[in-house]
Amino acid sequence: MQSRILVSYSVLAAAVLAVFLVVALASRGPVEAQAAVQARGYAIRRWWFLLLVAVFAVGFAVTIPFFPYGKAQAAGEPAHVPVTARQFSFDDLPGVIPLGAHVVFDVTAADVNHGFAVYDPHEALIGQVQAMPGYVNHLELTFDEPGQYTVRCLEYCGLGHPVMQAKFEVR
Amino acid sequence: MATMSIDAPGDRSGPRMMRLYLTSGLGLAGVLMLAGLSMRMVQAGWLHLGTLDFYSLLTLHGAGMITALLLCGMGGIWYLVRRETPMNAALGYWTYGLILAGVVLVLIATMVGKFATAWTFLYPLPFVNPVWPWWSTGAFLIGIMLITAGWTVWSLQILEALLRTYGGLRGALAWDVVFHPAAFKASGRKAPPAQMLPALVISFDGLFMSSAGMLLGAALLVHWVDPTVPLDPLWAKNLTYFFGHDIANFIIYLLLAFVYVGLPRYTNREWKTSAVFAIGWWGTLLFLLIAYFHHLYMDFAQPVGVQYVGEFASYFSAIPVAVVTVYGGLLLVWRSGIRWSLGSIFMYAGMAGWIVGGVGGLLDSSVPFNVRFHNTLWVPAHFHNYLLGASLFFALGWVFHRVEERGGRSSIATRWLVGATVFGGAALFIASFYVAGAAGVPRRYSIEPDPGPLLARTGSIGAIVLLCGLIVALVEGLRLWRAGQRAGQRAGQRAGEPAERGSLR
Numbered sequence: 001m002q003s004r005i006l007v008s009y010s011v012l013a014a015a016v017l018a019v020f021l022v023v024a025l026a027s028r029g030p031v032e033a034q035a036a037v038q039a040r041g042y043a044i045r046r047w048w049f050l051l052l053v054a055v056f057a058v059g060f061a062v063t064i065p066f067f068p069y070g071k072a073q074a075a076g077e078p079a080h081v082p083v084t085a086r087q088f089s090f091d092d093l094p095g096v097i098p099l100g101a102h103v104v105f106d107v108t109a110a111d112v113n114h115g116f117a118v119y120d121p122h123e124a125l126i127g128q129v130q131a132m133p134g135y136v137n138h139l140e141l142t143f144d145e146p147g148q149y150t151v152r153c154l155e156y157c158g159l160g161h162p163v164m165q166a167k168f169e170v171r
Numbered sequence: 172m173a174t175m176s177i178d179a180p181g182d183r184s185g186p187r188m189m190r191l192y193l194t195s196g197l198g199l200a201g202v203l204m205l206a207g208l209s210m211r212m213v214q215a216g217w218l219h220l221g222t223l224d225f226y227s228l229l230t231l232h233g234a235g236m237i238t239a240l241l242l243c244g245m246g247g248i249w250y251l252v253r254r255e256t257p258m259n260a261a262l263g264y265w266t267y268g269l270i271l272a273g274v275v276l277v278l279i280a281t282m283v284g285k286f287a288t289a290w291t292f293l294y295p296l297p298f299v300n301p302v303w304p305w306w307s308t309g310a311f312l313i314g315i316m317l318i319t320a321g322w323t324v325w326s327l328q329i330l331e332a333l334l335r336t337y338g339g340l341r342g343a344l345a346w347d348v349v350f351h352p353a354a355f356k357a358s359g360r361k362a363p364p365a366q367m368l369p370a371l372v373i374s375f376d377g378l379f380m381s382s383a384g385m386l387l388g389a390a391l392l393v394h395w396v397d398p399t400v401p402l403d404p405l406w407a408k409n410l411t412y413f414f415g416h417d418i419a420n421f422i423i424y425l426l427l428a429f430v431y432v433g434l435p436r437y438t439n440r441e442w443k444t445s446a447v448f449a450i451g452w453w454g455t456l457l458f459l460l461i462a463y464f465h466h467l468y469m470d471f472a473q474p475v476g477v478q479y480v481g482e483f484a485s486y487f488s489a490i491p492v493a494v495v496t497v498y499g500g501l502l503l504v505w506r507s508g509i510r511w512s513l514g515s516i517f518m519y520a521g522m523a524g525w526i527v528g529g530v531g532g533l534l535d536s537s538v539p540f541n542v543r544f545h546n547t548l549w550v551p552a553h554f555h556n557y558l559l560g561a562s563l564f565f566a567l568g569w570v571f572h573r574v575e576e577r578g579g580r581s582s583i584a585t586r587w588l589v590g591a592t593v594f595g596g597a598a599l600f601i602a603s604f605y606v607a608g609a610a611g612v613p614r615r616y617s618i619e620p621d622p623g624p625l626l627a628r629t630g631s632i633g634a635i636v637l638l639c640g641l642i643v644a645l646v647e648g649l650r651l652w653r654a655g656q657r658a659g660q661r662a663g664q665r666a667g668e669p670a671e672r673g674s675l676r
Binding site (some may be wrong): 002134158163 | 486530606
């Protein structure tokens with residue numbers, strides 16, 4: 001998924017730069033009065049505005065079903081796995097999770113803010129929540145692929161932050 | 172095209188204040204870019220730094236770069252508002268003094284005290300098992316509060332000046348231009364110039380931001396003095412990001428004022444405060460304040476409603492930028508016969524960088540994507556894109572605009588050399604963050620998992636090329652400045668009075 005987003009981003013960035021390049025090159029052509037340029041430009045701007053509003057409104061509506069909040073409750077009978085993050089380890093994380101398991105990690109922190117990010121066997125980040133002292137956050141994941149998964153802290157939590165990780169096996 | 176300087180006649184305080192803020196800000200940014208390069212080289216495996224040294228440097232780099240670019244924007248707005256209306260210079264220096272004192276304390280806290288919580292200093296991290304001395308926590312917090320106090324004084328001064336000059340909030344927001352255009356035109360009143368809108372919106376929103384910062388700072392200081400007083404981590408996190416997101420975001424809107432003034436001078440066209448322009452800024456005024464919720468998407472304990480608000484506000488905050496400012500900027504350049512010089516090139520490229528960085532930010536502000544990108548290197552990619560590839564370019568564009576006024580413009584070869592190295596280096600440097608973020612490389616790791624080190628090497632090369640380009644730009648800027656000085660002296664000798672400024676076209 002991330003690589004597709006990166007490609008989409010690159011295409012959009014290239015399109016933006018192309019527009020700027022075209023406008024810059026056009027500035028070398030015949031000079032037009034500002035009023036004439038504005039008359040055409042403002043007509044286009046109305047449609048540009050409507051297009052952007054539509055894109056963002058549709059984008060907003062389309063993303064809502066993919067919000068992760070409340071999924072833990074809606075997804076039937078998951079297995080709850082409590083995890084406590086502390087400087088610089090993840091306590092109670094099981095060593096093995098059964099293949100096909102539908103799991104909700106109930107994540108909290110014992111000391112400071114931490115992150116709880118799960119990487120699949122190909123090192124792709126597949127989901128994360130914050131681990132906060134005094135609060136329990138829920139991350140729902142289903143493990144359909146066997147292999148070794150890595151959990152990393154993604155919220156800066158002190159000098160041991162880059163070595164704060166744990167592993168579990170899905171089999 | 173006017174050929175005279177845009178300085179208000181007889182006003183020495185405005186340009187002087189701007190020079191003070193701009194040179195301090197750019198000087199600080201330059202030093203901290205070297206610190207940033209050092210950290211990227213540590214991640215690349217090319218340089219060794221102790222973990223504590225790395226993270227105290229990271230803390231300084233984050234807090235310092237925001238302050239540095241903020242100084243550039245604050246000085247610029249002070250100067251531009253002063254062109255329109257009288258303002259007390261002493262207050263401008265007091266503001267600067269408060270910020271300078273804050274910067275010194277942050278420097279001492281991080282470089283001597285090794286305070287290392289990142290600029291976010293998320294509660295309760297500064298107080299749990301710290302390896303740095305107790306005093307450095309207090310010094311850092313007080314330093315940040317002094318910077319925020321300086322910002323508050325600045326906001327109040329700018330807001331007061333604008334409300335006094337344009338007849339209250341209604342006039343300063345160009346309300347009548349939108350709702351009573353005929354009556355407004357008939358009254359003979361003039362709408363605030365384009366650059367006054369960012370000045371108003373940011374100084375107005377800035378008071379909310381600084382209130383949050385001071386409240387958070389006071390609460391943390393109480394906890395520092397008496398650790399038995401507990402704070403709620405989620406409450407503290409909300410205040411941290413309300414303060415932190417806004418202060419970082421305000422920078423580009425402040426520096427945008429330079430583009431509103433500078434680009435018309437290069438294109439010989441006018442950037443007017445139209446009804447659409449004013450409405451765009453009203454949108455910015457609203458959305459800037461509530462977009463910060465996108466920093467807390469991964470806090471599932473946060474009420475779900477604000478997560479919706481976060482995504483909605485993030486999306487719609489892009490509309491004024493894309494429809495009003497950047498589109499307006501492109502229209503200004505289109506078939507204008509713009510004079511391409513380092514000043515106009517930096518301003519124009521900054522607008523492109525803003526949109527490119529904005530697209531990266533919008534993707535990250537989408538909740539389903541944020542689950543994959545939150546706190547990976549995608550986030551530094553976005554804000555380096557935004558701060559380096561837009562804000563800094565706007566500031567450099569303005570500096571060159573100033574020196575080109577008197578000293579003329581650079582040769583084509585110099586423009587190509589500076590453009591290729593600065594933009595090429597920045598693109599490589601920023602792309603290394605984006606690619607690493609997409610690969611899931613976590614942010615704020617002194618030692619990164621693969622492919623982090625490889626991309627850090629690529630990023631380091633980009634940063635070195637960028638810094639070389641900036642050095643060439645600095646030398647060229649000094650050359651133009653000295654040429655301007657000499658031209659001024661010659662003209663003064665001829666006429667017995669201050670020199671005329673050269674045309675920008």
